[in-house]
Amino acid sequence: MSISATVTRLDKFTAPYGREITLENVDYENGMRVLRVHIREGSRFTVMDIDDRTASNWGAAMTRWADQSPQQ
Numbered sequence: 001m002s003i004s005a006t007v008t009r010l011d012k013f014t015a016p017y018g019r020e021i022t023l024e025n026v027d028y029e030n031g032m033r034v035l036r037v038h039i040r041e042g043s044r045f046t047v048m049d050i051d052d053r054t055a056s057n058w059g060a061a062m063t064r065w066a067d068q069s070p071q072q
Contacts, residue, residue, distance in 0.1 A: 003029055003030055004028070005028045005029065006026070007024050007025070007036070008025045009022065010023040010025055010035075018041075019041050021037070021038070021039055022038040022040075023035060023037060023038075034050060034051060036048070
């Protein structure tokens with residue numbers, strides 16, 4: 001038995017070296033919600049489903065790193 005889900009694309013962008021990043025919100029019928037991160041590198045795909053806390057921690061860490069960039 002599979003649980004149905006509604007998938008909504010949040011963003012899609014290109015990263016260095018031709019990598020393609022796609023972010024999706026996934027709402028499951030049982031009330032669970034995850035952020036799905038797709039990273040495409042040529043023919044290789046990495047897909048991660050992360051919870052709210054992980055997304056918040058990851059986003060904050062990336063923002064701190066970006067804020068320290070010498071290009072700012």
